[in-house]
Amino acid sequence: MNQFHILEKRFPGRRAALKRDILEQALYCFIELGVEATTIEAIKARCETSVGAIYHHFGNKEGILSALFFAAQDDQRQHLDRELANTKSLHEAVYSVIGSYLDWVVANPEWARFLYQARSAVAKGPFQEELKDRNAKGFRELKAKLLGFGNESNSIVQPFEIVISLIVGPSENYCKAWLAGRVQTSPRDYREEFAESAWRSLQR
Amino acid sequence: MNQFHILEKRFPGRRAALKRDILEQALYCFIELGVEATTIEAIKARCETSVGAIYHHFGNKEGILSALFFAAQDDQRQHLDRELANTKSLHEAVYSVIGSYLDWVVANPEWARFLYQARSAVAKGPFQEELKDRNAKGFRELKAKLLGFGNESNSIVQPFEIVISLIVGPSENYCKAWLAGRVQTSPRDYREEFAESAWRSLQR
DNA sequence: TTCTGTAAAAGAAGATTATTCTGTTTTTGC
DNA sequence: GCAAAAACAGAATAATCTTCTTTTACAGAA
Numbered sequence: 001m002n003q004f005h006i007l008e009k010r011f012p013g014r015r016a017a018l019k020r021d022i023l024e025q026a027l028y029c030f031i032e033l034g035v036e037a038t039t040i041e042a043i044k045a046r047c048e049t050s051v052g053a054i055y056h057h058f059g060n061k062e063g064i065l066s067a068l069f070f071a072a073q074d075d076q077r078q079h080l081d082r083e084l085a086n087t088k089s090l091h092e093a094v095y096s097v098i099g100s101y102l103d104w105v106v107a108n109p110e111w112a113r114f115l116y117q118a119r120s121a122v123a124k125g126p127f128q129e130e131l132k133d134r135n136a137k138g139f140r141e142l143k144a145k146l147l148g149f150g151n152e153s154n155s156i157v158q159p160f161e162i163v164i165s166l167i168v169g170p171s172e173n174y175c176k177a178w179l180a181g182r183v184q185t186s187p188r189d190y191r192e193e194f195a196e197s198a199w200r201s202l203q204r
Numbered sequence: 205m206n207q208f209h210i211l212e213k214r215f216p217g218r219r220a221a222l223k224r225d226i227l228e229q230a231l232y233c234f235i236e237l238g239v240e241a242t243t244i245e246a247i248k249a250r251c252e253t254s255v256g257a258i259y260h261h262f263g264n265k266e267g268i269l270s271a272l273f274f275a276a277q278d279d280q281r282q283h284l285d286r287e288l289a290n291t292k293s294l295h296e297a298v299y300s301v302i303g304s305y306l307d308w309v310v311a312n313p314e315w316a317r318f319l320y321q322a323r324s325a326v327a328k329g330p331f332q333e334e335l336k337d338r339n340a341k342g343f344r345e346l347k348a349k350l351l352g353f354g355n356e357s358n359s360i361v362q363p364f365e366i367v368i369s370l371i372v373g374p375s376e377n378y379c380k381a382w383l384a385g386r387v388q389t390s391p392r393d394y395r396e397e398f399a400e401s402a403w404r405s406l407q408r
Numbered sequence: 409t410t411c412t413g414t415a416a417a418a419g420a421a422g423a424t425t426a427t428t429c430t431g432t433t434t435t436t437g438c
Numbered sequence: 439g440c441a442a443a444a445a446c447a448g449a450a451t452a453a454t455c456t457t458c459t460t461t462t463a464c465a466g467a468a
Contacts, residue, residue, distance in 0.1 A: 018416085034328050036240070039454060050418040055456070057416085117324055123384070124238050135386070158401070161387050162378055162394050166401055169373035174366055180327070182339070183365050190366050196408075197362070197370055201401035219435095222445085243425060254447045259427070261445085 003110060006075045019057050021047045023071075026064045031110050035065065035117055062125040069118045070130070072111045077138060079104050090149045090156070094202070095195045097142075098171050102187045102194065105175045113179045139164070157204040167198045207314055210279045223261050225251045227275075230268045235314050239269065239321055266329040273322045274331075274338070276315045281342060283308050294353045294360070298406070299399045301346075302375050306391045306398065309379045317383045343368070361408040371402045 004024050011020050025046035029038040040061060044051055058064045083100035087093040105112040122131050143160065156163060171194045177183045187194075208228050215224050229250035233242040244265060248255055262268045287304035291297040309316040326335050347364065360367060375398045381387045391398075 036325065036328070040456090041454075051456085052419065052458095053417045060456070120321055120324075121240065124240070158397055159389075159394070161389055162374070162397060165374045165378040165381065169375070169377035170366070170369040170405070171373070172377060173369040173373035177369065185363075185365055190363070193362055193366055197405035200407065201374070201405040203404065204400075219445095244427085245425070255427085256429095256448065257446050265426070 003108065006071050006108075006111065010071045010074070018047070018049060018053060022049065022054055022057060023064065023068055027068055027110070027114060030065070030068070030114055030117070035121060062121070062127070065118055066122050066125065066127040066130075068114065069122045070127075070134070072108075072115050073134065075108075075111075076101075076104050076115070084145060087145075090146065091199060093146055093149070094167060094199050097167055098195045098198055099191055101168060101171055102175070102191055105179070106186055106188045109179060112175065116176060116179070156202055158202060163202065166201050170194055170197065207312065210275055210312075210315065214275045214278065222251075222253060222257060226253065226258055226261060227268065227272055231272055231314070231318060234269070234272070234318055234321070239325060266325070266331070269322055270326050270329065270331040270334075272318065273326045274334070276312075276319050277338065279312075279315070280305075280308050280319070288349060291349075294350065295403060297350055297353070298371060298403050301371055302399045302402055303395055305372060305375050306379070306395055309383070310390055310392045313383060316379065320380060320383070360406055362406060367406065370405045374398055374401065 004020075004027075007020050007023050011023070022043065026038070026043045029042050029046065033042065040051055040054060043064070044054060054064075058067065080097065080100045083096040084093060087096050122128070142164070146156070146163070147160070158166060171187065174183070174190065174194070175187050178185075178187055208224075208231075211224050211227050215227070226247065230242070230247045233246050233250065237246065244255055244258060247268070248258060258268075262271065284301065284304045287300040288297060291300050326332070346368070350360070350367070351364070362370060375391065378387070378394065378398070379391050382389075382391055
């Protein structure tokens with residue numbers, strides 16, 4: 001299982017072979033050269049196709065970027081949903097959110113790096129509405145889950161607006177630093193610390 | 205005092221008038237159109253100069269971006285240093301770091317938005333070394349300050365690698381959401397919550 | 409199988425935009 | 439006042455995204 005199983009799940013079959021290949025090579029370029037510096041020419045060269053084929057499948061550079069971005073985001077969210085499904089308490093849920101986030105980043109560092117890099121571009125481009133809808137949906141579901149643990153939710157003594165920031169803010173910040181090489185220790189090694197700290201930060 | 209006092213402080217005097225003007229108009233364009241979509245032509249048009257003048261002063265688009273980025277980062281850091289200077293305990297210091305961060309973002313929302321947007325571009329471009337040096341220096345100084353409160357530093361029971369993430373992660377996350385319009389309440393209104401939560405998250 | 413319409417693919421041409429280069433004007437230091 | 443350096447202007451160049459036209463492959467019907 002290579003790092004591209006995410007694409008095979010999303011664009012299956014023989015017909016989509018070139019489509020997948022373009023996405024693979026594009027991701028490689030985006031990671032290697034950066035989103036900005038990657039040219040259509042470079043992608044074309046890597047998968048030995050033509051500009052015509054690329055534009056036929058994706059319309060423009062933004063189209064490639066968005067396809068990759070949404071594929072990665074979906075995979076990350078599926079991972080979260082699986083972890084979250086079995087949780088029976090708020091405490092467990094908070095641990096799941098943080099644990100699944102750290103796990104996913106460590107398991108897919110290239111994809112994670114790409115997600116951080118590409119977000120702002122997608123947020124401005126032609127798929128900004130789709131991004132907003134997805135984020136809103138994700139936020140709604142997570143909120144429902146966290147507030148759905150009955151009286152125990154009294155543990156959350158913070159305004160809900162800031163709860164997500166309190167939970168994932170530190171993990172996100174540390175993962176970015178790790179992916180950028182500013183710190184060496186794997187985020188997974190601090191799983192307990194981040195989860196415990198987040199839990200404490202919610203109390204009053 | 206308009207939003208450009210930051211530039212007047214950094215590029216003072218009559219000689220730098222055009223330089224400042226180019227930076228002002230460029231910042232306007234970056235904010236309005238996005239960093240990617242801003243063309244040299246657009247900047248040129250807004251300050252009624254020539255491409256020659258722009259390239260004479262900044263070398264390339266990246267040069268404009270970096271000059272703006274470092275100006276903003278310096279101002280933010282100066283603000284932090286002022287707040288931090290008078291602190292007499294670790295508890296006060298943590299409150300200062302968070303308070304000054306939230307204050308600065310709310311006082312300079314356009315600059316803050318720009319800082320978030322431009323960081324990745326600067327981190328890849330020709331000024332990546334300068335960025336690294338600045339970040340390393342800032343991190344070193346902050347670390348020294350936080351660990352310099354004698355025995356009381358025992359309050360920090362976390363590995364120091366993750367301490368900065370624990371302190372500023374949630375605030376940063378929330379400020380981004382606020383600048384993107386995903387939440388309405390001003391970060392300043394949650395000053396106490398973020399500071400208290402961060403403090404609690406450090407204990408064990 | 410042969411025909412036909414649709415999708416896939418190729419690559420040349422067009423349009424946009426960053427950058428360079430050359431020349432001119434202005435300012436500075438002596 | 440004069441030489442040297444900096445500031446400025448704009449045409450020319452080069453890189454790169456996107457569109458357009460043409461050719462090829464393929465799936466389903468007659």
